Each structure stands twice: as C-alpha cells, then as structure tokens.
Amino acid sequence: MPTTPTILPDWLALLESRHAETHIDMGLDRVRAVKERLQLTFACPVIMVAGTNGKGSTCAMLESVLLQCGYRVGLYIKPHFLDFNERARINGELASDAALVEAFDAVESVRGDVALTYFEFTTLAIMHLISQSNVDVAILEVGLGGRLDAVNVVDADVAIVTSVDIDHTDYLGDTREKIGFEKAGIFRAGRTAICSDPVPPQSLIDHAESIGADLWLLGRDFNYQGDQQQWSYGGRGQRRNSLAYPALRGANQLLNASAALAALEVLRMQLPCGAQEVRAGLALVELPGRFQVLPGRPTQVLDVAHNPHAAATLAQNLGNMGFHRYTYAVFGIMEDKDIDAVIAPMAQYVDHWCVTALPSPRSAQPAHLAEKLEALKPAGAKADDFSVTSFANPAEAYANAVSRAGENDRIVVFGSFYTVAGVMAARKSSLH
Known part of the structure; x- marks a missing residue:
C-alpha cells in the first residue's frame, strides 16, 4: 500500500488531485459502503441542517446554545474561509491537524477501491472524528441539496430545512418544488422534521407525510414574535419569552433561531436547556461572513x-x-x-x-x-x-x-x- 500523507496540507492536496479524476456522481452507494466499513455510528442525538440559506447560522446558534448548557458539541460546517479545520469543531474548538489526519487515515484504511470525491471523503472523515470524540450531540450541516448529499448516509434524530430557494439548479432542479423534494430527503420516518421556510414547498410537506416523519412547520407548530427589544418563541409544548436577539445580524435570523429552538424543544428530554443558557447562547453566537x-x-x-x-x-x-x-x-x-x-x-x-x-x-x-x-x-x-x-x-x-x-x-x-x-x-x- 502506498504511504499516506502525514500532515494535513499534504492530505488535502492529495484529495484535491484525486478529486480532479472523480466527477460528482449523485448517489450515496459508495459513501454508504465506506461508512459501513468504518462502522460509523453516533451514540448521541444528531441534528442535521439543510437549506438554501440560513443553515450555517442555524448550526452556529444550536452549537452556541448547547455549549452554554455545558454539553460537549460536535459540529460539521462548511465551506471554510481560511483553514480547512474550520469545518470540524469539537466543543467549540477547531479540530487539530493531528485529529483530522487520523480521521483521514481511518477513511483511507477502509476505502479499498471505492472512489470518493473530495467532499465525500472529507465528510466521512469529519463525521468519523465527531463520532469518536465523546460528544453529547452532533450537528451536521448538509452541503448541496439533501437527498444525495454525503451527510445523508446518517439518520438524523431531528432534521431541519431552513429555506428553499433557487440555487444549484444543475443538480437540484429549477423550481422550488423540485429543490424542496431534494432537501426533504434528509427527513426520516418516525423522526422530527422541521421547516422554517415561511412558505414551504408542497413537495417537502408531501414527502414528510408520505414517509411518516413528524413535520413541524413555522406558523403551525412553532412561531416567533418580537418587538424592538426582545422576542419570544412558541412551540408545541414550550414557550420561551424575553429572548435577546441573536448576535448574528440580519432580517432572517429569527427564522433560523426559531428552527434551532424547535429542535431543542424536540430534544428537551435528552438535552434540557435552561432559559438563561438559551439567552446567552443566542447573544454570543458568532459566524463569519454572514452579514x-x-x-x-x-x-x-x-x-x-x-x-x-x-x-x-x-x-x-x-x-x-x-x-x-x-x-x-x-x-x-x-x-x-x-x-x-x-x-x-x-x-x-x-x-x-x-x-x-x-x-x-x-x-x-x-x-x-x-x-x-x-x-x-x-x-x-x-x-x-x-x-x-x-x-x-x-x-x-x-x-x-x-x-x-x-x-x-x-x-x-x-x-x-x-x-x-x-x-x-x-x-x-x-x-x-
């Protein structure tokens, strides 16, 4: 077997050179095969977040609140701005080069002759790293679409779709209905599916119902209201009042924050979060490059x-x-x-x-x-x-x-x- 790189920049260069030979093959069979060889499973709740816009913000708010509550949090978020390590956070800290190299080695050692794209390989490696890091909760951001994204080889306990709009039409289709169906692909039978788009595509609703997911819709199952000073969240069985506005600026952030709080309401038996921790988490959240x-x-x-x-x-x-x-x-x-x-x-x-x-x-x-x-x-x-x-x-x-x-x-x-x-x-x- 040829020797594999020992430092992260060399590993990334190798994956990029391989990637040039591997076109985007829109299917999950190869990723699933390697996932099974890795024996990749999560011993904690998994929250998966897809959407055209707002998914990074929603992931960052979930991470910030859960860290304030004292939980160990694993986060996979992308793309990165300056360092690849930004994609993997364990307990609020960027994953180290050494931890990422170890995860890349783990994927390579079981991959055999299965060709993986750069994105598929790195996704499996980071999910493996998070699964091995003794976290209380894993937050996984979906890249493109949902149904055929490499992250979707994992079954999420709670799946969030933030917004559905026109983007990546070559892969996902050119209407909100087609794209909504692709994003709804992260929903699972008997588990919670949350959509914070104020006007969800019918295709997303239909898919959730056809597979028997428990669908939470903004305005029906959860909502928010706010004035100049503060805002409040109302869900199926939980209200949160006098909340600070999220530190992330911009008009859509209450939609994203509401989706995050709906997910925490669903998981409140496994991951209880107090009012003060929720306030602090929203007030302290940071995410570069979003307004x-x-x-x-x-x-x-x-x-x-x-x-x-x-x-x-x-x-x-x-x-x-x-x-x-x-x-x-x-x-x-x-x-x-x-x-x-x-x-x-x-x-x-x-x-x-x-x-x-x-x-x-x-x-x-x-x-x-x-x-x-x-x-x-x-x-x-x-x-x-x-x-x-x-x-x-x-x-x-x-x-x-x-x-x-x-x-x-x-x-x-x-x-x-x-x-x-x-x-x-x-x-x-x-x-x-």
Whole structure:
C-alpha cells in the first residue's frame, strides 16, 4: 500500500488531485459502503441542517446554545474561509491537524477501491472524528441539496430545512418544488422534521407525510414574535419569552433561531436547556461572513450572499443600516449563478463596484460582470457617483475600495465564499 500523507496540507492536496479524476456522481452507494466499513455510528442525538440559506447560522446558534448548557458539541460546517479545520469543531474548538489526519487515515484504511470525491471523503472523515470524540450531540450541516448529499448516509434524530430557494439548479432542479423534494430527503420516518421556510414547498410537506416523519412547520407548530427589544418563541409544548436577539445580524435570523429552538424543544428530554443558557447562547453566537459587520470606520460588511434569495436579504439588511454617503461593493461570483437576479436587489444600494475574478475555473469574468453592471448605471450619473472597476483577485479589489472609501462610506464584500475568503486573507496578512 502506498504511504499516506502525514500532515494535513499534504492530505488535502492529495484529495484535491484525486478529486480532479472523480466527477460528482449523485448517489450515496459508495459513501454508504465506506461508512459501513468504518462502522460509523453516533451514540448521541444528531441534528442535521439543510437549506438554501440560513443553515450555517442555524448550526452556529444550536452549537452556541448547547455549549452554554455545558454539553460537549460536535459540529460539521462548511465551506471554510481560511483553514480547512474550520469545518470540524469539537466543543467549540477547531479540530487539530493531528485529529483530522487520523480521521483521514481511518477513511483511507477502509476505502479499498471505492472512489470518493473530495467532499465525500472529507465528510466521512469529519463525521468519523465527531463520532469518536465523546460528544453529547452532533450537528451536521448538509452541503448541496439533501437527498444525495454525503451527510445523508446518517439518520438524523431531528432534521431541519431552513429555506428553499433557487440555487444549484444543475443538480437540484429549477423550481422550488423540485429543490424542496431534494432537501426533504434528509427527513426520516418516525423522526422530527422541521421547516422554517415561511412558505414551504408542497413537495417537502408531501414527502414528510408520505414517509411518516413528524413535520413541524413555522406558523403551525412553532412561531416567533418580537418587538424592538426582545422576542419570544412558541412551540408545541414550550414557550420561551424575553429572548435577546441573536448576535448574528440580519432580517432572517429569527427564522433560523426559531428552527434551532424547535429542535431543542424536540430534544428537551435528552438535552434540557435552561432559559438563561438559551439567552446567552443566542447573544454570543458568532459566524463569519454572514452579514458580518466589522468594527471601525468606514463601515465594512462581509456576506456570502451568492443566490437571489440571499442577495435580497443582504439588500434589505443594508437598507436598514442608516445613511452612508457612498457604498463600495467588492463582488465576485461563480458563472453558473443567476448573476442578474443577485445584482438586481443590490443595485439600488451600491454606488461603486469593484468586481473581481476568483481562484476557480467556475469564476465569472470581471469583464462579464462589468458589462452587466454598466447597464444599470443611473441616467446622468457622474464618475463620482457611479463606477465599475475590474480586478484580478479579491485582495486587489478590496484594497482599491479601502483606498477610495471615506469614513462615512460603506464597503460591502459579497458573492462567493471565495470573495469573502480572499478579503479575509488579505485583512489577516495586513495585520501581521
């Protein structure tokens, strides 16, 4: 047997080189075979979270509340911004390189001749790592869709679908009904299925009913209400009043928080959570790149909005921020996204666009983005009031925005994870 890498960067490079040869094969048979050889099982409740937008926020809130309650929590969340280790958290701490290498070795030792994609291999490794870490609860974020995502070889005790919107149409279909069916694939017979989308697709409801899952719908089985100061949650058998707003900013976060509290209500016998711990968990939750407002001036916002639904939410949040003289956008996105529908809600808030290429073969070209944006130029706008400039990478686009923005202006970095990650890396290196 050829020797396997001994350090994490070498392992990741090996998986990426293999990945080039393994196309996305939308089926779970290979992943399931390796899972069985690994004897991968969880001796604790498993919460699985899927959705077009909001799944990372929901996972982060669950983790934060459960840590406040004193439980040992395993979290699988993706993608990462700067370090692969961000994908695996044990008790609030990033998994170590050594722990990840050990998990990769475990998968490789039983894989045999089964070809796994980068995503399938790393998913199995991280789930194995969490299952071996003596945790009280495992929180697993689904990547793409649900039904055919590698995470779905595990049976969740509680499965959450946060929102259903149009994204990844090549794989999931081009309507909310088709996508809803794919996301409902994480539901299980006789177990709880939660959907916090205010208008759930009928396909999701029908699938939950056809398999005999216990479906909780927002507005029917759980809900929330709030005023300026605080909010409250009401479920089937539990109310939580006078809650602090989640530390994650933005209009949709109460939908995500409600789904998290519904999951905790379902698991309240196994994982009881007190009122004070819930308040503290929501007040202290952190998640980079989700309407993340950086300290200082000019105001800077990082957001991984890369589909129409997320961009509309980001635009709404920007509209609620108060007056800024000019807004500079650092924007890069993948060519296969619905670019026009992402730009449309943002156009009224952005004066100066710094568009960038991304380090991916799927990157939209800056010239293509610039052409679309120039067409949105307001009639009679002067150069001071509207501009589109193209850059080779997010760091250069960001440096340009910073050099031009005054302290009463605002910089919004949005689009692909690569856009936000590139800016995060540039900021980090400038601090050293």
